[in-house]
Every structure is written in structure tokens, then in C-alpha cells.
Amino acid sequence: MQDERGLIEEAHSLGGDYFLLKIAAPRIAATAKPGNFVMVRVSPSRDPLLRRPLGLLESRPPYIWLYYQVLGHGTKLLSGLRPGDGLDILGPLGNTFPELPGKRVLLVAGGRGIVPLFHYARAYGEHRPLLLLYGGRRRADLPLLERIKTLCLQGLFIFSEDGSLGQMGLLTDGLEKIVREERVDATMSCGPEAMLARVALLLKSRGLENRASLEALMGCGFGACHSCVVLAADGSYRKVCDEGPVFPLEEIQWRT
Amino acid sequence: MADLTVDLGFRTLKNPVITASGTFGYGEEFLPFFDLDILGAIIMKGIFREPRPGNPPPRLVETPAGVLNSIGLAGPGSEKLQEIIRRLHTRTNTPIIVNVCGEDDREFAEVAAVFSAMDEVAMLELNISCPNIKKGGACPAQDADHTARLVRQVKKVVGKPLIVKLSPNTADIVEVAQAAQDAGADALSLVNTFLGLAVDLEKRKPVFANVYAGLSGPAVKPLALRLVREVCRRSYVPVIGMGGISSGRDVLDYILVGAAAVQIGTVNFYEPGAAVRIIGEIETEMDKLQIKNLSEIRGKLQT
Numbered sequence: 125m126q127d128e129r130g131l132i133e134e135a136h137s138l139g140g141d142y143f144l145l146k147i148a149a150p151r152i153a154a155t156a157k158p159g160n161f162v163m164v165r166v167s168p169s170r171d172p173l174l175r176r177p178l179g180l181l182e183s184r185p186p187y188i189w190l191y192y193q194v195l196g197h198g199t200k201l202l203s204g205l206r207p208g209d210g211l212d213i214l215g216p217l218g219n220t221f222p223e224l225p226g227k228r229v230l231l232v233a234g235g236r237g238i239v240p241l242f243h244y245a246r247a248y249g250e251h252r253p254l255l256l257l258y259g260g261r262r263r264a265d266l267p268l269l270e271r272i273k274t275l276c277l278q279g280l281f282i283f284s285e286d287g288s289l290g291q292m293g294l295l296t297d298g299l300e301k302i303v304r305e306e307r308v309d310a311t312m313s314c315g316p317e318a319m320l321a322r323v324a325l326l327l328k329s330r331g332l333e334n335r336a337s338l339e340a341l342m343g344c345g346f347g348a349c350h351s352c353v354v355l356a357a358d359g360s361y362r363k364v365c366d367e368g369p370v371f372p373l374e375e376i377q378w379r380t
Numbered sequence: 381m382a383d384l385t386v387d388l389g390f391r392t393l394k395n396p397v398i399t400a401s402g403t404f405g406y407g408e409e410f411l412p413f414f415d416l417d418i419l420g421a422i423i424m425k426g427i428f429r430e431p432r433p434g435n436p437p438p439r440l441v442e443t444p445a446g447v448l449n450s451i452g453l454a455g456p457g458s459e460k461l462q463e464i465i466r467r468l469h470t471r472t473n474t475p476i477i478v479n480v481c482g483e484d485d486r487e488f489a490e491v492a493a494v495f496s497a498m499d500e501v502a503m504l505e506l507n508i509s510c511p512n513i514k515k516g517g518a519c520p521a522q523d524a525d526h527t528a529r530l531v532r533q534v535k536k537v538v539g540k541p542l543i544v545k546l547s548p549n550t551a552d553i554v555e556v557a558q559a560a561q562d563a564g565a566d567a568l569s570l571v572n573t574f575l576g577l578a579v580d581l582e583k584r585k586p587v588f589a590n591v592y593a594g595l596s597g598p599a600v601k602p603l604a605l606r607l608v609r610e611v612c613r614r615s616y617v618p619v620i621g622m623g624g625i626s627s628g629r630d631v632l633d634y635i636l637v638g639a640a641a642v643q644i645g646t647v648n649f650y651e652p653g654a655a656v657r658i659i660g661e662i663e664t665e666m667d668k669l670q671i672k673n674l675s676e677i678r679g680k681l682q683t
Contacts, residue, residue, distance in 0.1 A: 125412040127653055165650065170445040170598050170626075174650050214652065343440045343447065344649040346412075348405035350425075350454045351440035361433050361454065366409075 125346065126151045130213045132205055133187065138267035141194040142236075143203050150186035152215045158244035159337060159370045162188070162215030163345035166201045175214060176202070177342045177365075179239035179314075181268075182246050188213075191268065193236050217345050218369045221335055223248055227309040230302060231256045232323055234295060234315020235265050240337045240369075241314055242268065242275070249276030255306055259283035259295025279306060296322040308332065313373065314339075321378035334373035340364035382666035383673045384659070386420065386641045388618045390541045390566055391475065391502065393420040393641060396631060396674060397659050400622055400645035401426050401479035401505060401545075402451065406461070407468045413652040416472035418659060420641060424461065426479040426507045429491050431457035435512060436589045441578050446597030446624075447646055448576050450512045450588040453481055458494050465500050475502035477543070480534075481510065485520075489534050496538035504540050506531065506565075509547035509572035510594075517575045517592045521547035524559035531563035543620065546570040548607055557611045569620040569643060570611060571604045597646040598624045605637060612638025612679060626654065628661025632669075638679035 130149035137143055152162065160183075163175035176198045182189040194203050205211065221244050231241040231254060238258060245254055256277050260266045262284050269289070272280065281298055282290025291298065296319060302308065310333040313323050320336050327334050343349035347366035355377045356362050362371065384395035399407075401423040407416060416422060434454025441448050455461070465476055478495040482488030488506065495501050508530060511517035520526045521544075531544055544560040546553055548571040557568055573594025578587040587593075604623020612619050621639030625631055626647040634642045647654040671677055 127413065127651075172442055173445055173447060173597055173646070174442055341438060341440060343449070344409075344652070346409055346652065348403065348409040348652075349440065349449075349649050350434060350451050351437075351449065353434065353437050353439065353454070355436075361437075 125215065125217065127212065127214045128152050130188070130211045132207050132209045132211060135206055140264045140267070142267045143192055143194065144181070145190045145205070147188050147190065147211060147213070148186050149188050149213055152213060153183045153185040153188050156180055156183035156188060156216035157220040158247050159218065159220035159240050160216035161218050161369060162190070162213050163217060163342065164190070164202065165212040166198045172198045174343060175345065177340070177345055179243070179337070180216070181239050181242050183243065191236065191239055214345060218365055221312050221337070221370050224310050224333070225252060227333070228253045228307060229255070230306065230308040230311045232295065232299065232311055232313040232315070233258045234319040235260045237313070237315030238268055239314065241312060242272065244312060245275040245277060253278045255279035255281070255302065255308065257281045257283070257295050257298060257302060260285070262286045263288040295319070296326060299323065299326050303327070303330065303332070310334065311373070313337070317379070320373070321380045324373050324376070324378050325380065327373065335370050336373045336376065337369045338364050338371065338376070339369070382663050382671060384662060386674060388567060388640055393475070395420045395659055395662070396635065396641035397655055397662070398477070398620065398641055398643045399423060399648060399655060400643035401507065403645040403648045406464045407472070407476070408464070410648070410652060411471060414656045416474050419474045419655055421475040421477050421502065422472070423477040423479050423505055423643065424465070425455060426453045426481045426510065427455050427458055427461045427491060428453065428481045428483065429458050429487055431455065431460070438587060441587055443576070443595065443597075444599060446595055446599035447649070448578055448593040448595050449573065450590050450593040452512045452590065453510055458491050462494070462498060465498060469500035476500060477503045477505050479505045479507045479545070481507045485530050485533055488530060489537050492534045493537040496540045501540060503543060504538060505543040505545050505569060506534060507545050509545050511547070511549060511573055511575050511592060512590055512594060515590060517549060519547055521545070521556055521572070522550040524555045527556050528559040528563040531560050531565050535564040541566040543567040543569050545572055546611070547572050548604065549575045553607050554610050554614050557615055561615055561617045565617060567618040567620060567640070568611060568615060569622065571607050571623050574600055574603065596624070598626055600624045601630065605633060608634060608639055609637035609681065625658070628658050628665045631658060631662050632665055632677065635674050636677050636681050640678070
């Protein structure tokens with residue numbers, strides 16, 4: 125874990141609210157693994173005060189890639205950064221997805237939930253059979269598709285709610301069929317809470333090994349403030365930052 | 381070279397920077413960032429007798445230059461904290477202070493006695509001012525009589541120096557401070573967070589389950605600085621000031637109004653290495669202002 129001054133190498137607008145940053149952060153890039161995230165200080169001023177948690181889309185020393193959607197004040201400021209600008213980045217933080225060598229793994233990505241799963245596919249795709257189920261509201265919410273085609277995948281299934289890309293519907297509409305027909309051993313999911321809750325319900329008692337990466341509002345990102353908790357199935361709270369962000373899907377109490 | 385040492389009367393600290401309870405975890409979380417030996421002291425996250433889950437999320441929202449929190453003193457219970465303290469003590473020589481909590485007066489005394497008996501613990505801080513336990517933010521530090529009763533009771537069962545942490549959410553903090561010191565507090569620390577409210581306009585509901593929450597961060601510094609000054613003018617025990625400190629100059633501001641030492645809090649969240657920077661800045665500022673010793677400016681505000 126480092127508090128590193130990253131240097132922005134490239135800043136791309138991907139249309140709509142979506143942006144991609146390529147940042148030179150050699151110390152973080154050297155140790156980051158799929159599932160890890162970083163806390164980014166979007167402004168040296170005191171507003172916003174807190175850092176923003178962002179997943180790592182990719183990490184290839186000396187670079188890391190951040191893909192994000194502008195949703196508020198903090199990400200808006202982030203989108204104003206240009207190549208040559210510096211950025212304080214704390215990371216790599218949190219736990220990681222298990223590698224599961226030899227297993228047939230289905231990645232289930234809803235919208236910007238693609239981030240840690242893209243990292244997983246980039247890091248491990250060449251060593252095991254990987255499939256990706258990727259869905260969003262409409263074509264504009266899936267701007268990473270061209271980059272996804274450069275990943276080593278045995279299967280790619282696209283859904284959009286309005287039918288503007290791939291099959292029409294929610295990605296969870298296709299989940300059971302893919303799991304059955306593709307003889308999937310394990311799943312790794314990331315996306316909106318409602319999607320993850322649905323995935324958990326559909327995969328219940330199928331004997332697969334399932335993991336989900338969660339998103340949360342965070343104060344610090346390294347376990348000190350205890351603000352990013354999620355309710356576990358056993359009724360206890362878990363800190364998303366240092367007990368997660370990756371949890372066994374069944375360990376979370378999903379609100380349906 | 382400026383001398384940063386602080387004499388609390390009952391203990392000398394190598395510098396005035398103490399990490400505030402609830403903002404520094406149990407110390408271990410910060411080991412990757414810096415050598416904890418550089419700190420004046422470390423205060424552990426508040427502890428009750430039994431493990432506590434804390435409040436339901438959301439527990440934190442940002443405000444301009446501040447944060448509202450409603451963590452609700454989540455914690456592992458006093459037995460587990462003893463283990464953590466023993467472990468931490470092998471990693472640092474910095475004095476460890478335990479922030480003692482209780483659902484009632486008896487629990488405060490019971491928890492205080494447990495940690496007072498530990499060799500690894502230097503002092504205790506009595507947390508009678510957390511706004512996130514009872515609905516509406518009520519706490520013992522809002523009442524001078526209750527504060528005096530509680531401090532007397534705890535003093536009877538502890539052998540270690542006792543710091544009493546005060547709340548800004550009271551009509552007259554000076555009255556409460558006097559009650560605490562008259563009842564035997566060895567030092568006072570102030571202020572805990574300011575009661576605040578965040579609402580969800582769409583849902584027509586408060587953001588936090590506990591309705592009110594505690595405001596901290598740079599936004600509260602002028603409010604806290606005034607209260608620290610008021611208390612310092614009437615107190616005969618050392619006062620540890622806190623509220624919105626994020627620089628060496630902020631620390632010196634608190635010393636100038638009379639604080640013996642300070643606590644840094646919210647800044648630890650967004651800048652985990654802040655303590656190192658702040659201690660460095662105190663030295664630089666003192667050299668620049670030709671202050672050799674903190675006692676040269678302590679309480680020397682001219683009005």
C-alpha cells in the first residue's frame with residue numbers, strides 16, 4: 125500500500141459520462157492484482173475533502189488505468205485533468221479475486237462494474253477459459269466494448285436494456301442459460317446492487333464458486349474509519365475496503 | 381532547532397500531535413504509511429465492554445470541507461482490544477491512550493479499570509461526548525452534574541491519568557469542563573464532533589438512521605478553536621485541543637489559545653501520512669517565527 129503521486133499519461137473521453145485515464149504510478153502498478161482498488165484525491169483543495177474509491181481497469185507497470193463515470197462533484201473534477209497533471213493515489217487497496225486455475229470462469233459485469241473484471245481477464249485470460257457477460261442500459265453505457273474485444277475470452281455475451289447493443293434485456297436474463305450451456309465452474313460479478321442481488325438469487329444452490337466485488341462510499345479506504353460497511357448474511361457488518369471489496373456472493377445479505 | 385516537547389504535568393510527549401480516537405483505527409492500519417514512533421501519542425478507536433456492530437450504513441457523508449459521520453462506535457469489545465494493544469505495543473514506543481466508552485456509568489468504570497491495569501496503556505480518554513450513540517445525539521458531556529459524577533466514579537477505579545473528552549453540543553462547555561476537572565480529570569480534550577443533519581430531499585428522510593450525525597474536518601476549526609480558548613481560560617488542567625487541524629499552523633493556532641497539545645482527526649482519512657507532514661510543518665513554522673519552545677506562545681493570544 126502506497127500513497128503515490130501518479131502522473132497522468134493519457135486522458136480520454138469515451139462519450140457520455142465515461143472517461144479513461146492512463147496514469148504512471150509505478151509503485152502501485154508493481155503490486156496491484158485484479159480486484160484491488162485505489163483511493164484518488166481528485167483535488168488538492170478541501171472540497172471535496174475525501175478521496176474517491178476507483179477500481180483498477182488494468183495495471184501494467186509502470187501504468188494503471190482508471191475507467192469511471194462522472195456522477196458527482198469529485199468525478200467531475202477528475203474529468204478535468206489532462207496529461208502531465210499529477211494525482212495523489214493510495215493503493216493498491218482491498219483484497220483480490222481468486223485465480224482459480226483450470227476453472228471455467230464466467231465474469232458478470234453490469235455497466236461500470238466491468239472494471240475489476242476487465243483487470244481479471246487481462247491478467248488471467250490467457251491461462252484459463254474465461255467468459256464475459258456484459259450488460260448496460262444502452263450502447264452508450266458500454267463504451268469499453270472495443271477494448272474488451274482485445275481480451276482473451278472464450279465467450280462474450282452482450283445485453284442492453286433497450287436492445288441498442290447485443291441482446292435486448294437485462295444481463296441476468298441470460299445468466300442461467302450461459303451457466304448451464306457453457307459448463308461454468310465459477311462466477312465473478314460486479315455491478316449495481318440490484319443486479320448482484322439477482323445474480324445471487326439465480327445462482328443459489330448451483331454449487332458454483334461465486335464472488336462479487338462491491339462498491340461503497342468510503343472515508344479512508346484502508347480500514348480506519350469503519351464507514352463503508354455492508355450487511356453480511358450472518359447479520360454482521362463487513363468493511364468493504366479491507367475485508368473486501370471481493371466477497372463470496374453468498375456471504376452478503378442482498379436486498380431484493 | 382525548535383523544541384516540540386509537551387509537558388502535560390503527568391507525562392511528557394515528544395511533540396503535541398496526538399491522533400484522535402475514531403480516526404486512526406487501532407494504530408495498526410497506519411503502519412504501512414509511517415513509523416508510529418514519531419507521534420506524540422496514539423488514541424485508539426473508542427471501546428465498549430462487548431463487541432458492537434455500529435450503526436447501519438450510510439455512516440459517512442461529505443460536506444464542504446468536512447464530513448458528517450455516524451459510525452456508532454463499532455468495535456471488537458474490550459477483550460479483543462487488549463490483544464490489539466499488546467500487539468501494537470511491540471511495534472511502537474509511542475504512548476497508547478485508550479478511548480473508554482460505556483452505555484451507562486457502570487460500564488465506563490468497568491472498561492476504564494480493565495485498561496488502566498494494562499502496562500501497555502499510558503493514559504485513558506473518557507469518551508463522554510460521542511453524538512452517535514443515542515438518538516438526538518445525547519451524551520453525558522451535555523450535563524455538568526452527570527459529567528462530575530461519572531468522572532468521580534471512574535477516577536476511583538483507575539490508576540492511570542484520565543483525559544475527559546468534551547462535547548461542543550452543550551449550552552455551556554466551560555461549566556462542563558470545570559465540573560470534569562473539579563471531579564478529578566487530569567486533562568481535558570475538546571471538542572468531539574458537532575451535531576449536524578443531512579437529509580435526502582427525494583425520500584423526504586434523514587440520510588442517517590440515527591438522524592443526527594457528527595461534523596468534523598477543516599470546516600469546524602474556527603468553532604472548535606473558540607471553544608478551546610474559552611475552556612483554556614478557566615482550566616487548571618492541561619487542555620488537548622482538536623477540530624479541523626490539517627496543518628502545522630493549525631496546531632500552533634491551538635497552542636496560542638492555550639492548548640497543551642492537539643489531536644488530529646479527519647485529515648488521517650484523506651491523507652494517511654498527514655501526521656508526518658504536520659509535525660514537520662510545526663518545526664518549520666516555529667523556526668520561521670523564531671519560537672524555540674511551544675510554551676513561549678501557549679495561551680499568549682493578545683486581545
